[in-house]
Amino acid sequence: MKASRELVKSDSDLTSIERSSDSSSTPHSYNYGVDPNAETEVNLLDYWRAVRKRLWLVISIMALITMLSIIYVARKPDIYQAGARVQVDLENNAALVGKTPYVFGPANDPVYFNTQLQILVSPGLMRRVVKTLDLEHNPNFFKGSSAQKRSTWQTIKQMAGFGKAEPPTVADKLPDDLPLGATVPAATSHDDRAEAKRLQPYVGAILGGLKVDPVKETRGLYKETRLIDISYTHTDPEVAAKVVNAIAETYVFNNLERKTETNTNTGTVLQKRIAELQQTIRTDEERLVNYAKNNRILTLDASQNTVVERLGSLNKQLGEAEGARIEAEARFNEAKRPGAATALTEADQLKANESETKLADLRQKRAQLMVDATEEAPEVKEIDTQIAELDRQVKEVRSRKSNTLLMNLETNYRQSFAREQALRKLFEQQRGETGSQNEAAINYRIIQQEIQTNKTLLDNLLQRSKENDVIMASKPNNISIIDYAMAPEGPIGPNRTRTVFMALFLSLGLGVGFALFLEYLDDTVHSTDEVERLLHLPALAVIPSAAASGRRRLLAAPGGLQKRNGYHSDNAELLMNVDGRSPLAEAYRHLRTSVLLSTAGRAPRSLLITSSLPGEGKTTTAVNTAVSLGQTGASVVIIDADMRRPRLRSIFGLSDRAGLSSILSSDMSEADMLALVSKDEVSGLSVLTSGPIPPNPAELLGSDQMRRLMAALQANFNHVVVDSPPVTSFTDGVLIASIVDGVLLVVHGGKSSRHVVKRARQLLNDVGAKIFGVVLNNVNLQSHDYYYYQRYYGSQYYKSDVEEETERASA
Known part of the structure; x- marks a missing residue:
């Protein structure tokens, strides 16, 4: 144990250590090759170390939040849900719009269907439900059932699987004699603000637990249906069922009441309109007879009217005269262009053509003479004199003929213009005479059309009035209840286990986040990796x-x-x-x-x-x-x-x-x-x-x-x-x-x-x-x-x- 275990022996020769002269072989030199961009790299291991270093903080946060969530959900009462189903057909308004009733399809009037969904959650309907069930005097509506008064410890045991769910018992039930199929009394105070304010807490409580969803079919081609599910959640199963049934019944009764009131109003409006049309038709017929006598109208046949025939003849002549004037004006303007009149004259004057032929011969002859003679030669001068004389004659003929042609074209244009103006004046006079004569006939026809229109409208209104009477006698309702709500046997919530696990995972995230935040705030150097990176x-x-x-x-x-x-x-x-x-x-x-x-x-x-x-x-x-x-x-x-x-x-x-x-x-x-x-x-x-x-x-x-x-x-x-x-x-x-x-x-x-x-x-x-x-x-x-x-x-x-x-x- 006392043997020397030193890393380097204490030998003086070791003071000089052989090294390679290549600096790249010394990884710990002062010129340390660290990537400057490495500081920004994300290393998951660093996050794990930060969390592990504060693991007890994370565990404490998780334990605290999870325990609070357990206590919270243990104190929450059970929630029961009851549901009913209603059918909403398309409203038949044949008496109102004059159309034949048709079957409500998946694409028919989605606006009407969405309107019914909004009516089902309207505060007015909820106020009628509150008054129908007398919820103001029912303490169990806000208090909940006595089954929810069990201890927090019993709820925790039930969550852990060591306790049985107790059947719900109701101390104060709603009246059992609620008429599910009878007529609900009509509300009489829709506009009473004091009553609406008093019932607002009950309305809010119902709307808070109410859910209205259209039923969609998943098996057929058409996914939409005419069914609506109405569900309501409450801590008392009996209250949930009674409220849902009351909402469905009130909704059906309100629709029937509205349709009855609408048909009654429609009948009144139709009768009033029919009487007005009958009086109008009688008055217009009398006015038509008197108008025909005063204006001496015998016939309205246009084929027997000579004034109209003459107007047509003048119109035809005026069109022909206008076309002749346009043609003459075009020819006159064309002749006024330089050289145009001359070209027309040359085409008609044979004499000018002969002179030009002689002039060409003389010029050819002069060219032949110029081969052997000069311009001063007598024969050349004689030919030049002849050429000049012939050229003068040709120009004189062309000028005289051109002026004559222009004068003729101008005269023709002025005559055509004068004839057009005369015919236009006659046409305007004849048209004024025709208009005066036919004004009375036109007014006569207008009165006839008004009478015929009113008669047609009167026939339609009479038909609609008869249909409305039939509807009022049958009292149909396009909305009906398919399934009534029953008191649910078991609660639907709260899902205490899911809430606790959610709190567990959220607290884990919060704890990890807090640990990383503390690590972010920590400005100190901890490891060799940080030294090399920073x-x-x-x-x-x-x-x-x-x-x-x-x-x-x-x-x-x-x-x-x-x-x-x-x-x-x-x-x-x-x-x-x-x-x-x-x-x-x-x-x-x-x-x-x-x-x-x-x-x-x-x-x-x-x-x-x-x-x-x-x-x-x-x-x-x-x-x-x-x-x-x-x-x-x-x-x-x-x-x-x-x-x-x-x-x-x-x-x-x-x-x-x-x-x-x-x-x-x-x-x-x-x-x-x-x-x-x-x-x-x-x-x-x-x-x-x-x-x-x-x-x-x-x-x-x-x-x-x-x-x-x-x-x-x-x-x-x-x-x-x-x-x-x-x-x-x-x-x-x-x-x-x-x-x-x-x-x-x-x-x-x-x-x-x-x-x-x-x-x-x-x-x-x-x-x-x-x-x-x-x-x-x-x-x-x-x-x-x-x-x-x-x-x-x-x-x-x-x-x-x-x-x-x-x-x-x-x-």
């Missing part, structure tokens, strides 16, 4: 908390921390020295390996360990990292650069004397600098404390003396570990980050804010610092996010010697 940096190590690593057991065990190390404190910073197999030691050895492999070619000589805010464990990480590096046999010096809150002197039990501030505030030589470095015999580390706290730490840490100090220490030690203040609070750490080989950023698991950590990373990147990665510190391994690490560090293989001794002592 910061785009590798998570070099996960350091468990002291409680999770069994620190209490180490301190209480024989030969514990005080006895082994000789310290008079139980500082957690030096738990690395307690046992090399403890979870903390394994975590820091893992961090050491990641640091040594973080750069290509050689191990980093100088290392800055800082955090974003105070209290994240940077000093603890710096001390234990330095100890783990020293365990490899390398010489390690740790510098307390946190001159605002120094802690190394208390950890290592060093006196408060000169330190870092003394070196930076003076011009010491390298030997004087190294003389201030103290050696801790227990841990094997060299320690340079902060020294007296200066008023200006940032100016000292950014000075050239600090660079000289770092160069001197790197020349005399294998590794230089610097503990600096938080980078977001002070600029000290940012100044040091630019002169070291790399930076470790310590993040407190479950406490450090994501935005603050990202800001710290940005500050380090702005000065060109090489961030090796992130150390997730003080992690609770009992959390679901670190289940793997819990198994790794808590396995039997990695138990420390002290733990095994403690277990044997307790056994």
